[in-house]
Amino acid sequence: MNESSPTAPPAAADPTMWTSLLHAGLSNTFLRLPHVAPRAEDLREHGAKAAIYGIPFDATSISRSGANYGPRGIRDVSCQFLTFNATLGFDLLEALNPVDTGDTEVVLANAEKTFARAQEDIGQIIDSGALPVVFGGDHSITIPAARITAEKHADPGLVLVDTHLDTAPDVGGELLNHCCPITRAVDAGFDPAKVVLVGISGWMNPKTELAYCREHGITIIWLEEIWDKGTKWAAEKAREVAGAGDGIYLSFDIDSVDGAHAPGTCCPTPGGLTSREAIELVRGISAGGLLGVDVAEVAPSLDSTSMTALMGGRIALEAMAFHAGAGLD
Secondary structure: OOOOOOOOOOOOOOOOOOOOOOOOOOOOOHHHOOEOOOOHHHHHHHOOOEEEEEEOOOOOOOOOOOHHHHHHHHHHHHHHOOOEEOOOOEEHHHHHOOEEEEEOOOOOOOHHHHHHHHHHHHHHHHHHOOEEEEEEOOHHHHHHHHHHHHHHOOOEEEEEEOOOOOOOOOEOOEOOOOOOHHHHHHHHOOOHHHEEEEEEOOOOOOHHHHHHHHHHOOEEEEHHHHHHHOHHHHHHHHHHHHOOOOEEEEEEEHHHEEOOOOOOOOOOEOOOEOHHHHHHHHHHHHOOOOOEEEEEOOOHHHOOOOHHHHHHHHHHHHHHHHHOOOOOO
16 A cells, blocks of 8 residues: 655745736735725734825826826736745735825816825824825826825924925915926925935926025036936935934935936936936935935836836835835845
């Protein structure tokens, strides 16, 4: 009689290992993370230390539209990423236990009401102790995020990575515009001496916006300075200036990246940051912790591939990971 050979005990499942097609199954949350409503009590109960939140709103764009699909587009392509970074030996799930809290319930064509709803939800995320990770939407989505950050923290700093200054006092008399997130952040209580604009370049920065920066003492790190001195220098300077208070809110406009790498956006930038430069900047700025982060102006319908949305997702991953201490070992 043949005796069967002993059966080895089943190996522990590796949650970072793929088992089927990357794009199979449901994909309605970022990284297929659990969905938890943006309520402080629910987030605390789940133990979340980071929370994705979408604001699919682009009604203030002065150029091409399509950024209202940004949150969905980034979520859809996020199946291409793992929560584990093999180079760093870092697992985002273990470090932050992130969740996806869904999107703002947009009030059509009404920035004021939409932003009020977003501000309330992001406030709940902050109250829970989780890092708000906001997906836009045009860059006006930074306005509610900055307002609630200034309300919840006594002396926050702000770093903007962008090709544009975004310091317009208004656009045609409208205050809630994607050209105005920095001016509205200052209005909300951010000290302009702790505001840094990184990677600024191009031909779409009016004299009025440059004058606002100079009059208010806002620090500008020009793209050409990054070419000359490098990303490490730029990130360290940004942290030194913006991190002098209670912490840093990071806003990343995908149009800061060269249009060759990120064409799917309102105003693609010829000659912008390379993908590698963008990642290096986000890692350096996020190291030591953040108060919040947003990724704005991803417009998937303006991209013939998924590259821009992938870049947006990668920026969010890098910000969360280095906020949580990746790269310190």
